[in-house]
Amino acid sequence: MPITKTSEKVNINNRRIINGVDADVIQLYPMKHMFAWTAYNVGNSNHWLPTEITMQNDIEQWKSADTLTEDERRAFKTVLGFFTTADSIAANNIVMAAYKHVTSPECRMYLLRQAYEEAIHTHAYQYIVESLGLDEGEIFNMYREIDAIYNKDAFVLSFNEGVFDGNFKTGTLEADQKFLENIVVFSIIMEGIFFYSSFAVMFGFQRQNKMVGSAEQIQYIMRDESQHLNFGINVINTIREEQPELWTKEFQEKMIGLIRQATTLEYTFAQEVFPKGIFGMNAESFKQYIEYIADRRLVRIGLPVQYGSTNPFPWMSEAIDLNKEKNFFETRVTEYSVGGTLEW
Numbered sequence: 001m002p003i004t005k006t007s008e009k010v011n012i013n014n015r016r017i018i019n020g021v022d023a024d025v026i027q028l029y030p031m032k033h034m035f036a037w038t039a040y041n042v043g044n045s046n047h048w049l050p051t052e053i054t055m056q057n058d059i060e061q062w063k064s065a066d067t068l069t070e071d072e073r074r075a076f077k078t079v080l081g082f083f084t085t086a087d088s089i090a091a092n093n094i095v096m097a098a099y100k101h102v103t104s105p106e107c108r109m110y111l112l113r114q115a116y117e118e119a120i121h122t123h124a125y126q127y128i129v130e131s132l133g134l135d136e137g138e139i140f141n142m143y144r145e146i147d148a149i150y151n152k153d154a155f156v157l158s159f160n161e162g163v164f165d166g167n168f169k170t171g172t173l174e175a176d177q178k179f180l181e182n183i184v185v186f187s188i189i190m191e192g193i194f195f196y197s198s199f200a201v202m203f204g205f206q207r208q209n210k211m212v213g214s215a216e217q218i219q220y221i222m223r224d225e226s227q228h229l230n231f232g233i234n235v236i237n238t239i240r241e242e243q244p245e246l247w248t249k250e251f252q253e254k255m256i257g258l259i260r261q262a263t264t265l266e267y268t269f270a271q272e273v274f275p276k277g278i279f280g281m282n283a284e285s286f287k288q289y290i291e292y293i294a295d296r297r298l299v300r301i302g303l304p305v306q307y308g309s310t311n312p313f314p315w316m317s318e319a320i321d322l323n324k325e326k327n328f329f330e331t332r333v334t335e336y337s338v339g340g341t342l343e344w
Helices: 034-045 056-063 070-101 105-132 136-140 147-157 173-190 196-207 212-242 249-273 283-300 315-319
Strands: none
Touching: 034 105, 034 212, 056 105, 056 212, 070 105, 070 136, 070 147, 070 173, 070 196, 070 212, 070 249, 105 136, 105 212, 147 173, 147 249, 173 212, 173 249, 196 212, 196 249, 196 283, 196 315, 212 283, 249 283
16 A cells, blocks of 8 residues: 555554554554553563574483383374464464554564564474474374364364455454454464463473473463463454444354364364373363363453363463573573674
């Protein structure tokens, strides 16, 4: 779109998440959506790279015939198989759908940061696979071969069809609800529910002092994803305030139905992939945990609790907080060029 020449100053009240003014360029001031600017700065402060985390102990444990059981090896690889696809789907949605239609400059700034973080996550999975010498074809093709992974991915991708259409535009009730639905699916479902069985499994390894380098990377990824989730919740709630006509009873009921469907897909994934349970987590506890997570997501966007389940994995609430006693920067690779040491 061409930039329109005008002497009129930007009116902050005309800035909205979608259908706002001044969307051609990113002009941060005057700033309205402060939650996005805060998230952008938090993301910068939390910057990390997978290659800064040592994998030596993981390599030794993976090569050892005695350290890991066959069930543990299968669970580890299956979790990686889901993760490798999921973050690329999330990144595509940001770059090819969400960013195009968001008109809030500060939200666009965070979306750029979020897209980069999704790239870091994809890098992390490749780093784990390569470090351990896993069969890349096996891991990266699991979404085609394991029904429980395919069903989750197919469910999410089915909500991209309209928003990815080159002719899609916001500005009508139907289109704006379609866009809002996309944000609910990717923030609440993809990042808020579909990752959490796999997170629990990886932190189960960590609690057993197994595959701790891989688990540490997943811990940083979970921290990023929690920030993505919080940003998405703020976007949903802000759109509800700016365009309350979108949040109809019918739309709310549809979102509840989608979240219930996603909850079933997630605990079915856990039950099918970890049929014997792992690290004391069995099928029933996975089901209870995912229902507990789903209720928390529903409440945060103003929708009623559906399950009333309690948290069977209280340690998961602690897993998101990186160990305060550990100096992460002590583990960083220091042989890189910064500032004036760069060679041009």
